[in-house]
Structures are given as C-alpha cells and as structure tokens.
Amino acid sequence: MSGDQLSEVFDLIEVRGLLSGGFAVRGPWVSRGVIRDSLKLLAVVSGRVRLMTDGLDRPIDLAPGDVAVLNSRSWVELRGGTGDGPPVELVPEEIDPGAALVGADLDVDDIVLGGRVDINDAGRALLLQALPPVGHVRGTAASATALGTSLDRLFDEVSGNRIGSAFAIRQYCQLVLLEVVRAYLDQAALPPGWLRALADDRLRPVLALMHAEPGRHWGLDELARAAAMSRTSFAERFRTVAGVPPVAYLNRLRMMLAQRALRDDDARVGSLAAELGYSSDSAFSTAFKREVGESPLRYRYRVREEASAR
Structure with a gap:
C-alpha cells in the first residue's frame, strides 16, 4: 500500500472537485446566493472580491489566486468591481460558467469560479470535521504556486470551449481541490482531525x-x-x-x-x-x-x- 495517506483517504471517500459556476464581469457587482452544497470552493482568477458568509465577524478580501473554502455554510455574498453606478446583481443559479467566461479578459474583468466537493457518506463527516467553517487559501503564498497554475489552466479550458474541454475541466477541478488542500495544510492551523x-x-x-x-x-x-x-x-x-x-x-x-x-x-x-x-x-x-x-x-x-x- 502506498505511503501517501492523503491520496488513499481521498480514494476511500471518493472525493471529487466539480465546477459549479463562474462569471466574468466589469464594473461594480454583487452576487448573493444560498449554499446547497456541504463543501463549496470560490476561486478568484482575476480582480478582487469581498466575501461574506454566515459565521464571519467581518468580510474576507480575496485577491487573484485566492480560494475560499466554505464548510457547511448556508449563504454567501460576493462583492467586487470599481466604478460609478449601482452594482450589477448576479444570480448564481442563472449563470452558465461555460457561456459566461467565453471571451473573458484577465486584464479587465473580475473573474470568479465556483466549485463544489462531492464525497461519499463514509467521508462526509470525516472531511467536514477536518476543515474549519471558512478557510482562506492565499494564492501569493509559496505553497500555492501549483494552485495558481491549476486555476489558470482550469480557466483556459472553461473559457476556451475547445474540443475535449469537459474532460479537461473535470481533471483540473480535481487538481485544484488537491492543491487547495495542500496549500491549506501549509498556511493555516487546522482543527483536530485526520488532515491535521x-x-x-x-x-x-x-x-x-x-x-x-x-x-x-x-x-x-x-x-x-x-x-x-x-x-x-x-x-x-x-x-x-x-x-x-x-x-x-x-x-x-x-x-x-x-x-x-x-x-x-x-x-x-x-x-x-x-x-x-x-x-x-x-x-x-x-x-x-x-x-x-x-x-x-x-x-x-x-x-x-x-x-x-x-
């Protein structure tokens, strides 16, 4: 049996990272939504985003390459963009990430990807117990270099709409999830559990x-x-x-x-x-x-x- 216990446990609990949403927007914007997944990921590809969810005393500011991990939260609000006028309201349920990101400009747009983590019944309590209610993985950290690369490749596949993109997106979602866990192990104090x-x-x-x-x-x-x-x-x-x-x-x-x-x-x-x-x-x-x-x-x-x- 392999000495890589993280890979083994991931296999045992059948963990899968899946793309669930995403958008590119210019100017001021806000997105509010109910969270229906036990474990949700929000990744900022470009721009700056302010995140608020239940259980936080103050918002979290996310920079490019940052990922927020939301564990058993019930709602989330994201805000970003600059400029005059009222913010554009984005409804997550109405956004198709494939269509929304085609033609997105990394130099101009705020680009956010949303994902969820599927796990089997055996692993649900195990993984949720091992993570805090809200985690913040910083893309600027030395331990997150591979995470930034995986996010960029995921964005390229989603926005490029090339042949075989659905297969590639599934693979990169898995890699993003793995790199999030790796980076979080290096960046934060974990609660008691198997990851720690x-x-x-x-x-x-x-x-x-x-x-x-x-x-x-x-x-x-x-x-x-x-x-x-x-x-x-x-x-x-x-x-x-x-x-x-x-x-x-x-x-x-x-x-x-x-x-x-x-x-x-x-x-x-x-x-x-x-x-x-x-x-x-x-x-x-x-x-x-x-x-x-x-x-x-x-x-x-x-x-x-x-x-x-x-």
Whole structure:
C-alpha cells in the first residue's frame, strides 16, 4: 500500500472537485446566493472580491489566486468591481460558467469560479470535521504556486470551449481541490482531525504503519516508538491532533476500507472481517453497523442499487 495517506483517504471517500459556476464581469457587482452544497470552493482568477458568509465577524478580501473554502455554510455574498453606478446583481443559479467566461479578459474583468466537493457518506463527516467553517487559501503564498497554475489552466479550458474541454475541466477541478488542500495544510492551523494528523511530522510515521497494515492489532507502545515518543505523550498528542485516540482512528480507517470493498468488490464478509483484524464475522458486522448504521450486506445492496439507478 502506498505511503501517501492523503491520496488513499481521498480514494476511500471518493472525493471529487466539480465546477459549479463562474462569471466574468466589469464594473461594480454583487452576487448573493444560498449554499446547497456541504463543501463549496470560490476561486478568484482575476480582480478582487469581498466575501461574506454566515459565521464571519467581518468580510474576507480575496485577491487573484485566492480560494475560499466554505464548510457547511448556508449563504454567501460576493462583492467586487470599481466604478460609478449601482452594482450589477448576479444570480448564481442563472449563470452558465461555460457561456459566461467565453471571451473573458484577465486584464479587465473580475473573474470568479465556483466549485463544489462531492464525497461519499463514509467521508462526509470525516472531511467536514477536518476543515474549519471558512478557510482562506492565499494564492501569493509559496505553497500555492501549483494552485495558481491549476486555476489558470482550469480557466483556459472553461473559457476556451475547445474540443475535449469537459474532460479537461473535470481533471483540473480535481487538481485544484488537491492543491487547495495542500496549500491549506501549509498556511493555516487546522482543527483536530485526520488532515491535521497527516500534516504532523511526529504522527506521520504512525499513520503510515496503520494504513499499511490496518488489520494488525497495533499496540500503543509500538505506535509510540514509531513516533519516537513516550506512551503517555504519544497518546495525548494523537488525541489532540487527530481528535480521537489511535484505536478510534484505526477503527474508522477499517470501516472506510470495508465500505470501499463492499461497494466495489465481491469480497465475502468473512474474508473481509479477517483481513481487517476482526475475530469473527459477527464482531465485524457489529462494528460496521455501529459505525455505518446498517449491516455490511445491507450496505452493499443499497449502494449498488443507488449506483445502478444513476
């Protein structure tokens, strides 16, 4: 198994970045809208934008290359542009980004791209818990160089309307999401959760062990040695950084692996239980139902029915 735990977890929770909107406008403007997605991204390609949403005491000023990450927010207001006269009101639901950005001028227009993040049920709480209500990734930071490049390429594809653009847009949306997470890990203090744990130099070797052998019965002493810490210090640091004790993190990892196997493979429940370190089918099924809310077989049937209905 790869030592890249971020990629592995992204695969487990089936994370996808998707373009959901965008506009180019000159002069003063304002855009207000209800947020229907759990996790929304707003990226400024050019111009300067003032963002306000529920939970903020004051607006956030976004510069070119900046991305705002809105986690479980209910509304957003964006303002920008200069000049005389009342601001043009933009209604997000009425904007087709493909049509709105064709012919946009980076030197003159304010250009904003909107995106959403789709994740499966297993990852929803995991990812939302790991991010703050509002995050601000600054495009001027050294860690955001690749983010700026990905944003520029995404804009080129959306505005260029070339053959194969739909495929390219999907790929660049994925890259933008990845670069947002990478840059945010370097720029901000994360709340306790798996993203913060992945960024912790002392805990990273421990997570590598658990991800490499999730079915092994890891002892606290063994994990503490991997972190080069005492048992007590390690247990305290892990809980503080990850938000849960090591055994709870390992159990959640096992359940995500189980959901992927039940969703994508034809593995028998008994074989899966043994692979993930459970002493019996019933012990695995009990743990699965406690975490997921339904039995392994019922979960497999439901997700496959939902996939075939799409």
